[in-house]
Amino acid sequence: xxxxxxxxxxxxxxxxxxxxxxxxxxxxxxxxxxxxxxxxxxxxxxxxxxxxxxxxxxxxxxxxxxxxxxxxxxxxxxxxxxxxxxxxxxxxxxxxxxxxxxxxxxxxxxxxxxxxxxxxxxxxxxxxxxxxxxxxxxxxxxxxxxxxxxxxxxxxxxxxxxxxxxxxxxxxxxxxxxxxxxxxxxxxxxxxxxxxxxxxxxxxxxxxxxxxxxxxxxxxxxxxxxxxxxxxxxxxxxxxxxxxxxxxxxxxxxxxxxxxxxxxxxxxxxxxxxxxxxxxxxxxxxxxxxxxxxxxxxxxxxxxxxxxxxxxxxxxxxxxxxxxxxxxxxxxxxxxxxxxxxxxxxxxxxxxxxxxxxxxxxxxxxxxxxxxxxxxxxxxxxxxxxxxxxxxxxxxxxxxxxxxxxxxxxxxxxxxxxxxxxxxxxxxxxxxx
Amino acid sequence: xxxxxxxxxxxxxxxxxxxxxxxxxxxxxxxxxxxxxxxxxxxxxxxxxxxxxxxxxxxxxxxxxxxxxxxxxxxxxxxxxxxxxxxxxxxxxxxxxxx
Ligand SMILES: Cc1cc2nc3c(=O)[nH]c(=O)nc-3n(C[C@H](O)[C@H](O)[C@H](O)COP(=O)(O)OP(=O)(O)OC[C@H]3O[C@@H](n4cnc5c(N)ncnc54)[C@H](O)[C@@H]3O)c2cc1C
Numbered sequence: 001x002x003x004x005x006x007x008x009x010x011x012x013x014x015x016x017x018x019x020x021x022x023x024x025x026x027x028x029x030x031x032x033x034x035x036x037x038x039x040x041x042x043x044x045x046x047x048x049x050x051x052x053x054x055x056x057x058x059x060x061x062x063x064x065x066x067x068x069x070x071x072x073x074x075x076x077x078x079x080x081x082x083x084x085x086x087x088x089x090x091x092x093x094x095x096x097x098x099x100x101x102x103x104x105x106x107x108x109x110x111x112x113x114x115x116x117x118x119x120x121x122x123x124x125x126x127x128x129x130x131x132x133x134x135x136x137x138x139x140x141x142x143x144x145x146x147x148x149x150x151x152x153x154x155x156x157x158x159x160x161x162x163x164x165x166x167x168x169x170x171x172x173x174x175x176x177x178x179x180x181x182x183x184x185x186x187x188x189x190x191x192x193x194x195x196x197x198x199x200x201x202x203x204x205x206x207x208x209x210x211x212x213x214x215x216x217x218x219x220x221x222x223x224x225x226x227x228x229x230x231x232x233x234x235x236x237x238x239x240x241x242x243x244x245x246x247x248x249x250x251x252x253x254x255x256x257x258x259x260x261x262x263x264x265x266x267x268x269x270x271x272x273x274x275x276x277x278x279x280x281x282x283x284x285x286x287x288x289x290x291x292x293x294x295x296x297x298x299x300x301x302x303x304x305x306x307x308x309x310x311x312x313x314x315x316x317x318x319x320x321x322x323x324x325x326x327x328x329x330x331x332x333x334x335x336x337x338x339x340x341x342x343x344x345x346x347x348x349x350x351x352x353x354x355x356x357x358x359x360x361x362x363x364x365x366x367x368x369x370x371x372x373x374x375x376x377x378x379x380x381x382x383x384x385x386x387x388x389x390x391x392x393x394x395x396x397x398x399x400x401x402x403x404x405x406x407x408x409x410x411x412x413x414x415x416x417x418x419x420x421x422x423x424x425x426x427x428x429x430x431x432x433x
Numbered sequence: 434x435x436x437x438x439x440x441x442x443x444x445x446x447x448x449x450x451x452x453x454x455x456x457x458x459x460x461x462x463x464x465x466x467x468x469x470x471x472x473x474x475x476x477x478x479x480x481x482x483x484x485x486x487x488x489x490x491x492x493x494x495x496x497x498x499x500x501x502x503x504x505x506x507x508x509x510x511x512x513x514x515x516x517x518x519x520x521x522x523x524x525x526x527x528x529x530x531x532x
Contacts, residue, residue, distance in 0.1 A: 426477050
């Protein structure tokens with residue numbers, strides 16, 4: 001073994017260097033005559049450049065040494081991060097800081113980024129159609145479309161009502177619009193947030209949002225109140241930690257009502273009604289509707305679990321409904337205790353990239369470990385986390401939380417506030433650069 | 434060692450290495466579980482420390498200390514418990530070789 005070391009070291013250096021060589025061929029060190037050009041392993045088309053899809057695109061290029069061609073199709077011109085968008089609502093962060101360019105994926109990784117909407121997937125002919133950029137053939141397809149909303153679950157939440165009653169559960173224009181509603185709210189006004197039954201995107205997200213807005217009210221509008229109507233029967237993530245902060249810091253601001261499922265809204269009177277006929281009024285209504293896999297997944301016949309989510313094989317992340325199509329992120333039927341988070345979608349992206357590199361190289365993909373972390377900022381400085389490590393269980397055919405791994409913070413801390421901001425910067429870079 | 438074989442396989446030019454190519458072992462893809470916090474390949478300048486290019490023995494000892502609870506942390510003591518000692522050795526080896 002030892003005799004190989006010098007060559008291997010050079011090999012490693014070549015691999016390290018490739019990270020900075022825009023999707024270029026891995027340059028052989030002297031003596032690697034046969035490896036001047038990368039093999040062509042095939043073409044992967046990725047639908048959706050969010051946390052899942054953009055990560056998969058980057059790691060397909062990286063781990064194939066540029067041998068897999070990647071076309072990444074995304075309808076938005078820029079990446080707008082949901083993580084830390086709650087801080088924009090409270091005024092603790094600039095909107096510009098959550099908006100990121102796709103140029104890094106083009107320049108550093110040689111990915112063809114196409115801005116268009118995918119309108120159809122032809123699984124038989126292995127082609128996708130777009131609204132404005134023609135068709136693309138693939139050897140493997142990755143679909144990471146995130147979620148779409150079921151507005152129909154709340155009577156009266158129609159197109160007209162959606163103009164003034166926001167969800168802000170996809171970061172972007174709605175984030176800014178909700179911030180404006182909060183700024184325009186008179187001191188003494190009420191902000192009402194409704195949370196759908198789990199599963200939904202980002203379990204701790206609504207509680208973080210309530211905390212952020214409570215911090216804004218406490219410092220800027222001390223007479224204002226927050227009503228949280230939760231369709232779940234308790235705080236479903238970091239419950240003890242959020243309750244403790246609300247009790248100690250936001251006692252007179254946040255009123256939390258578990259088991260309160262909003263089924264109707266009267267937009268004109270700013271009133272919501274529950275399934276058992278309770279009513280509540282607010283000046284700013286922020287209704288987060290129930291969710292399902294993004295529309296294109298449904299249109300392509302990939303939604304096969306509870307009429308909402310896409311079931312997948314947990315080694316390859318390939319759809320159980322269609323071959324050669326892999327589904328990632330929020331759109332999947334989550335494995336046990338696996339949240340719909342950006343961190344998890346990033347892990348899905350890596351797992352799918354690894355599996356596809358192995359498959360296209362003629363090897364058998366192996367299950368890989370995955371981990372999750374969700375940080376939540378409870379004010380302008382302190383944060384808390386929940387984390388878990390998931391190992392594939394061959395009997396259950398799913399990634400299962402490793403016994404004894406993971407947990408939550410002992411208490412909110414400034415240190416974790418700093419780690420949260422570092423996490424955001426580092427994961428954005430890991431996804432996009 | 435494992436890492437070396439894997440990278441050779443990854444390059445698709447293992448045959449060029451020697452007359453007898455080493456058997457292909459899979460690349461330890463799980464090392465990327467650390468990239469989202471510690472930066473791609475462990476490189477970052479942030480409150481979360483960089484782990485690329487740190488001494489292998491330090492990385493291994495630190496991860497094991499997180500795992501057995503003898504080293505205090507906000508989160509690493511919980512994450513490290515998800516990995517076997519063999520996996521910790523692979524992680525330490527891998528990140529010690531990054532720059
Ligand atoms: C307020 C809030 C706070 C959050 N905080 C955190 C957090 O702190 N940590 C964390 O880990 N997660 C957090 N999340 C969750 C995280 O944002 C999601 O889990 C993550 O974005 C899921 O990634 P994805 O790839 O599945 O979907 P997305 O990131 O939503 O990406 C899907 C992409 O596909 C595109 N797309 C969809 N359909 C098409 C089509 N037909 N054609 C072309 N493009 C298409 C969309 O435009 C979008 O860009 C938060 C979410 C919210 C709402």
